Amino acid sequence: MRVLMFGWEFPPHISGGLGTACYGLIKGMNHHNQEVIFVVPKLWGDEEDLADFVNASDVTINYREKKFKNIWKNLTYLEVSSFLVPYLGPEEYQKFTDYAIHDRTDVDESIFTNKYEFSGKYGKNLMEEVSRYALVGAQIAKDRQDFDIIHAHDWLAFPAGIAAKEMSGKPLVVHVHATEYDRSGESVNQPVYDIEKAGMQAADHVVAVSHLTRNIIIRKYGIPGHKVSVLHNAVLDASIIKSEYQKKVPEKIVTFLGRITFQKGPEYFVEAAKKVIDRDPNVRFVMAGSGDLLNKMIQRVAELRMASRFHFTGFLKGKDVDHMYAISDVYVMPSVSEPFGIAPLEAVRHNTPVIISKQSGVAEVLVNAIKVDFWDVDAMADAIFALLHYDGISRMFKELGSDELKKLKWEHVAAKLITVYEKTIAQQS
């Protein structure tokens, strides 16, 4: 089987989990000897040679093609210069827009065949890029007929998937890694929601990264349940990481590591910390990351008078992330809404017991972790206290957690995906 796959980013040039998931999935597909044509807006040349890569920036679009005109007509409304960056907090947003603005090459649109230079970022011209990407999708589908099924990852690539389906008549699978409801709560970006919904409706089958996400797709997007399958993410490497990095403080450390935004529920971590510190002052809490709620969290920690026990590191990268995991005695992910959430699995690899919110997809695959409702700070505090003080339970979690991790393989995910493809193709014919 040969799959035409549309992504938005690919390692090593990634800014979020989407690229990593695509990477894992393709590795899994390779394991089963399936061929993947992988399209990204921009190739950098240093990607690992795992698929038949297509650089969208190299594709010449023939604007005179009749069928394109219909596609184009449906897309032009997107190009209202909406300055929106759905995946990023304000700080990263600034960085990315600065970058994207300087990075972009203008094209002369007066001619009828040309290439479009994608930045592949989440910048100012995101909507423009998304719609041009759709035209590229149509062009590729027209140029090459050597594929059996189309697979598009997240809303950025949905229009490309839809266009490719229209051109080729081949079935479309859309893969939902996150929805607008996870990113923005109830205050959704309407154009993004519209694209997501259009993609799910046009698709022959929808794949969700968790049951949690599947439920959102059914409830909020009105997609019939029989059309939606769950394919949990996996880990690339399940080996336990033995770090040489030594902790320098005598106290035990409880860590939150992630963007400090609404979606990640940082305030529940702060409130739970207070309850633990009141009972046992010999603990340090660390909030690692950056985001629009950072200052509010600092303010709250000062207000609760626990700033000598509750620390902020700012945004961590590279080795510091590993160091942080390595010195943590408990890892907490109190996300309000997390389609999957790969970070707790990283913690498990560092032999750190984890507490995750029931509102996260990863809770569906990680059995040996404590699961609490994100809003239940009492339960969260109890769990933290238990993992810190009762060696039995944390030792058990360490052992069983790493066993569990070994079962989360991308080749298993790919096997399930192939079944989904087969069913979808069978349905269509």
Next chain:
Amino acid sequence: MRTICFYFQVHQPFRLKPYRFFDIGEDHHYWDDFLNRNVIRKAAQRCYLPMNSLLMDLIHQYPGKFKVAFSISGTFLDQMEAYAPDVLESFQKLVATGQVELLNETYTHSLAALKSKEEFTKLVKKHQDRIKELFNGYTPKVFRNTELIYSDSIGSMVSEMGYKGILTEGAKHILGWKSPNYVYTNAIDPKLKVLLKNFRLSDDIAFRFSNKTWADFPLTTDKFVTWLNAIPKEEQVVNLFMDYETFGEHQWADTGIFEFMRFLPETIFKHSNFNFSTPSEVLDNSQPVGNIHVPIPISWADEERDLTAWLGNDLQDEAFDRLYDLESQVKGIDDPEIQRDWSYLQTSDHFYYMCTKFFSDGSVHQYFSPYDTPYDAFINYMNVLSDFMLRVKEKSQQAKASA
């Protein structure tokens, strides 16, 4: 004879270096040596050296007649010794003329007076010793608390320590209808005389001098003397208190601030019956007109003239309380580095950087702060303090074990 009393605050804190969570428990050097040296060197070129030499000229030009006073914080003395011995030498020469008075304060420009009498007394003594050491046995007689922070009870502590007078802000809300241009006494202990800053005339020089939107811009010495002469005849003393960095740093050289100061004495001598006195002379030569009640501490900062520049928001109160939680433990530790860091961490500037009054005087705070936001200032301070707490704990356990 009426008199003008010039007093300059000379202070620089030991600023903290960017100190990360990962440094806690490992890195015990907290100070940004490079930044601190740079600040001192830059200010030396722009302000301290040219202004000291200007004052020296005036002292020679008017022997026995032109006088000023300084309060030089201990953190500034330490940094001068390390980074600017040339500036130290010029201050020493000024003091040696006898026309320059030095005032006492807490060694590290701290807020200890608000928290602990014992710590306050200790830091005052330390400052006194340091001045004696550097200025040929000089012993200050008059006190100036950090940022002119004053209350009845602070005054009473200062009086107990044997000082004859103290300087503070002529805040509107404590003066009411009264004039700052008299000598007052402390409400608890009338032995202690109180000098009040004339904030209108002081701030005309310190803040408004180069403000082009000010109705009285540009300020000339003639204009300033006209205002002095307009003060009712019976009011005896005009206290002009300001940051020394006014000259060349806050008001740059090209605003003409140095020329203004160079010619101010001449204009005053020619066109008024004012002379210049040091705070000690004012206290010796004037009769107090009554006492002044200050039940709640005042300062010279911001529009409110209260403590909210340093204390009051959650960030500041948390940092301040956690710091002083350590006082009794630190007392029992005989370790020069612990003692030094303990005193430097008390410097009021650390708390000033955490001020969140963005809308009124925030811009002034921003100007002086090495941090982007008060939150950054807080996080950095707390990281350092967390490490310091670990050291204190360890040392006090050692001390107990050996006792």
